[in-house]
Amino acid sequence: MYVRCKIWLIRLRNPGFTIGCRPRIDFSRVRFSTWTGPITIGDDCGIYDGQIQGTLIIGDRVNLISPCRIGGSSLHKVTIGSDTWIAPNAYIVPTTHAYKRRDITISEQGTCGADIVIGEDCWIGINAVISPGVTIGRGAVIGANSVVTKDIPEYAIAVGAPAKVIGYRE
Ligand SMILES: CC(C)(COP(=O)(O)OP(=O)(O)OC[C@H]1O[C@@H](n2cnc3c(N)ncnc32)[C@H](O)[C@@H]1OP(=O)(O)O)[C@@H](O)C(=O)NCCC(=O)NCCS
Numbered sequence: 001m002y003v004r005c006k007i008w009l010i011r012l013r014n015p016g017f018t019i020g021c022r023p024r025i026d027f028s029r030v031r032f033s034t035w036t037g038p039i040t041i042g043d044d045c046g047i048y049d050g051q052i053q054g055t056l057i058i059g060d061r062v063n064l065i066s067p068c069r070i071g072g073s074s075l076h077k078v079t080i081g082s083d084t085w086i087a088p089n090a091y092i093v094p095t096t097h098a099y100k101r102r103d104i105t106i107s108e109q110g111t112c113g114a115d116i117v118i119g120e121d122c123w124i125g126i127n128a129v130i131s132p133g134v135t136i137g138r139g140a141v142i143g144a145n146s147v148v149t150k151d152i153p154e155y156a157i158a159v160g161a162p163a164k165v166i167g168y169r170e
Contacts, residue, residue, distance in 0.1 A: 003027070014039065016054060023047075029066065037074045042082065049088075059084070059120065069093060076113040081120030081138065090124050092116055094132045119154065129161075139169055 006027045010017050016038025024046040032039060037055030041047075045058060049066025056071040059082030064070065068090045072078045076094035086092070095113035099106045114133030118124065122136055125144035136142065136152045143159030152158045155169040 014054065016040075020045070020060065026066075033071065037072060037077070039071070056080075062086070064090075072115070073111075073113070076132065077115045078118075079115070080118045081122065083120055084118055084122040084124070086124045087126040087128070087144070089127045090130070091128070092118070092124075092130045096132050141169065 003023060007019055010032050014032065017032065019041040020043035022044050026048045029049040030047050031051045033051065033053030036053040039052065039054045039056045041058045042060035042062065044061045046063040048064065050064065050068035050070065053071030055074065055077040057079045059080060061083050062080055064086045065088050067088060068086055070078060070090065070092045073095045078092055078094055094116045095111050097106055098109040098112045101109060116130055116132065117135040119136055119138035119140065121139045123141045125142050125146060127145045128142050129147045131149045134148050134151060136148065137154035137156065139155040140152045141157045142148055142163060145161065146159050146163040147161035148158065149162040152163065152165065156165045157167045157169065158165045
């Protein structure tokens with residue numbers, strides 16, 4: 001009942017919020033953004049801490065361990081496939097600062113970005129940063145403290161900053 005009430009309250013502020021069956025969400029710790037795009041969360045997901053913002057599509061049985069910052073904007077989307085695990089402190093945001101010009105300040109240059117896609121059955125390690133525009137293939141593993149700046153193939157194990165493929169799941 002408490003969970004349904006909380007979901008109803010979030011929907012009042014973000015009408016694009018939908019969530020599947022049996023959610024495990026710590027509403028005292030998770031902040032759902034109300035000013036970005038829609039948020040779609042599948043069945044049996046666990047979200048325990050962090051800031052979740054749209055535009056975001058999460059599959060079934062996804063676990064976001066505390067605390068993560070995940071989600072897009074009205075312009076750029078994050079998609080996370082079913083059965084994926086995201087370890088604490090992951091930063092998965094497809095929008096970043098434009099900074100190249102030096103005749104104006106960074107704050108005057110606004111933002112830019114590109115969609116992020118994380119496949120099914122992935123494991124994103126603790127403190128990982130996933131850069132805008134990256135696609136992480138199905139089954140890939142991203143090591144702790146990695147910064148993923150390029151696409152990662154299916155079932156690859158990638159580590160480091162910038163992340164490099166060191167092998168593949170068997
Ligand atoms: C990526 C990972 C799964 C690889 O584990 P593994 O298959 O046992 O690999 P190994 O420990 O044998 O390491 C293989 C090589 O990669 C390096 N490596 C492993 N993880 C690394 C990382 N996160 N960053 C940089 N290098 C790493 C090792 O130093 C080793 O290098 P070497 O061959 O030159 O000696 C693991 O290291 C990891 O980062 N796990 C995430 C842990 C985590 O976030 N837990 C949170 C709980 S949800």
